[in-house]
Amino acid sequence: MSSPSPVEAPPHVLQLLSQLHRMSLEQEATISKTGKVFSSVVMGDLEGRRPDGNPRDAFDQLMLDKFIALDEDKCQFMYQLICSMGATNIVEAGTSFGVSTIYLALAVAKVKAATGKSGIVIATEKEHTKAAIARKYWAQCGTTVEQEIELREGDLLETLKSGLLNIDILLLDIWSALALPTLKTVQPHLRQGAVVITDNTISGAKGYADLLAYLRNPENGFQNMTLPFTNGLEMSVYMPRSQ
Ligand SMILES: C[S@@+](CC[C@H](N)C(=O)[O-])C[C@H]1O[C@@H](n2cnc3c(N)ncnc32)[C@H](O)[C@@H]1O
Structure with a gap:
């Protein structure tokens, strides 16, 4: 069994953090088959799908409403x-x-x-x-x-x-x-x-x-x-x- 979280914070902060992590993971699952976003992989996919566009612009646009929070x-x-x-x-x-x-x-x-x-x-x-x-x-x-x-x-x-x-x-x-x-x-x-x-x-x-x-x-x-x-x-x- 893993140890409890070391983080000390008021209950409303801990609750907010759990909620934000959950939202972030749900978002990542919609973008990546592995459930995690790796910028180089996503950018490579975009490049393949839109050979004429700028993959960096398309990537920035895609990430504009995404958390991609640290686990x-x-x-x-x-x-x-x-x-x-x-x-x-x-x-x-x-x-x-x-x-x-x-x-x-x-x-x-x-x-x-x-x-x-x-x-x-x-x-x-x-x-x-x-x-x-x-x-x-x-x-x-x-x-x-x-x-x-x-x-x-x-x-x-x-x-x-x-x-x-x-x-x-x-x-x-x-x-x-x-x-x-x-x-x-x-x-x-x-x-x-x-x-x-x-x-x-x-x-x-x-x-x-x-x-x-x-x-x-x-x-x-x-x-x-x-x-x-x-x-x-x-x-x-x-x-x-x-x-
Ligand atoms: C992986 S996310 C960071 C997640 C965050 N540390 C967390 O755990 O919630 C990377 C962020 O870097 C930002 N970013 C990308 N290029 C940047 C730049 N040149 N200068 C500042 N921020 C940039 C992106 O917009 C994106 O929001």
Whole structure:
């Protein structure tokens, strides 16, 4: 029997999270035969079906009303990781309707209350309609969650160019083609021992080939482990030789 959830939150927040995870999974089941969406696979399918159109535009259009939320157990792991590291400065690459962000905010609030540290969860979303829905869910959670999040709207390769300090954790829950450019944007601001978490690195390995090659090249300063969550979850610890 698995352990109960480590997440501490008011009942209405826990209820909202369960509901959002359920909605997300139901949506994904309608898009993908495997029940999970991998951006490179869906984009490849769209390319095959519409050889004349731009598959990226068609993909963005299809994803406009989709959660594609991080799995519940992975969200709980993020919560545990933040508490164990005493992390308070988090970057979330890919926020969508803000489900995983709620876990990050709950954990950061807990660490801040216990340690007196400062910090913030930097969330990123390029679609303004998705950002508005995320803000609505965060408001439903209440100020404990809302006040921990700074949402940067627009292309994260632009919005993350400045204002990052001593980042403890980078969560890469973004379309796979964007993962490496995002890492390279944030890497100069990672602290020694920072953790980069990347979703779906087993099932999505093909789409992540460039990212995984970069992370696994010892010159780039990461030590890596693929955690055995469904579809894989890469945990990369930033330990550059000298910084
Ligand atoms: C997998 S979803 C994130 C799910 C979210 N972490 C959760 O658990 O609820 C990825 C999101 O990244 C957003 N996105 C894609 N390209 C982006 C970009 N260049 N800048 C910012 N956000 C982007 C998409 O619109 C999508 O909502």
